[in-house]
Amino acid sequence: MKEKGWKECLWGGLIVDAGNSVLYKTGDWRSQKPIRDEKKCTDCLQCWIMCPDAAIKVKDGKVVGIDYDYCKGCGICSKVCPFDAIEMKEEGEQ
């Protein structure tokens, strides 16, 4: 995003584009990468409800992937998974 000068900013520090933080990709913070094993996953969605970054992609009640654009690699998903379906790997290892 191009930085604005003060004259171009809206009064009161308004941000009218709700949710535009998606333009800021936090995935490059990550040093550990969660890898999901589709065969072990039962779509219980524990990882989804516990993810701080809404990085577990769910469609029609099923996990369809991990959003590496935003995943910061905290590893919570891997810890809360009751089926050991998510493994944390060193970034760049795979």
Place this chain on the structure above:
Amino acid sequence: MVSLKKLSEKEELLAPGHRLCAGCGASIIVRQVLLAAEDPVVIANATGCLEVATTIYPYTAWRVPWIHSAFENAAATIAGVETMYQVKKRKGEITRDIKFLAFGGDGGTYDIGIQALSGALERGHDILYICYNNGAYMNTGIQRSSATPKGASTTTSPAGKVIPGKRRFPKDLTAIVAAHNIPYCGQTSPSFYNDLIGKVQKALSAEGPTFLNIISPCPRGWRHETDQSIAMAEEAVTCCFWPLYEVENGEWRLTGYSKQIAEGKKEKTSVIDWMRKQGRFRHLFTDARKPFLDSIQEEVEREWENLKKRCGY
């Protein structure tokens, strides 16, 4: 019981791309709260980690109307917005139902915002105030607050040869709020999302001021690995440092896991074991500090017994 499949069909109202730390408890709490809300919501946010990291100009992670004005006045701000809504509704300018929420950290709630919170509760605004309680001023670099547990080392209660970390117990804000005789308040933890979502829905369906105090693990301030956040917020409950309970129209009730402990259906874990897993208590595990450590366990025991009595056990 909450159906996660059903919840997952709802729109994600806290967008990713916010800059809270990896493993932060606050964004887990906010996601669960927003998923619980059935009506449109308007949110006021006190200054703190959540406010700073979700709205770094020119970005915002919020997909709902959101306002920040200062550290001490999230409750007053949302009270003003709610009052305007009531007037506009009476005049017929707004017809739909809207819910009004405020988020504040423990600094913005226990310390700096308590006057505004108390005022808003007493005036009877139809709001839900949520304190995400990570037990210190984490945003400015881990200074003690009145929610910091006894024995925790922070930059303003540093552990050393003389000082064993914070020397005072945290104040019981949930009980202080309950003393306002509001329709609903309680304590919960994001590790028990059923409990959390159930309480948010109860609070939002009540008429008048409501309050939830939610424990929010902080890997930076508590000094644990980022993947331990949910485990820490869970063990805080199982060791009875952070019991799950609600106060509905003056009636005190234990809920979920805490209720099961009181009824002997679940095992209570040790507070000291929970503390051992967090670096902020590291200095307490020496022979010399043993009496101090024991005094913490005793205090948590006593508070738990008091709470059980209040809840009729």
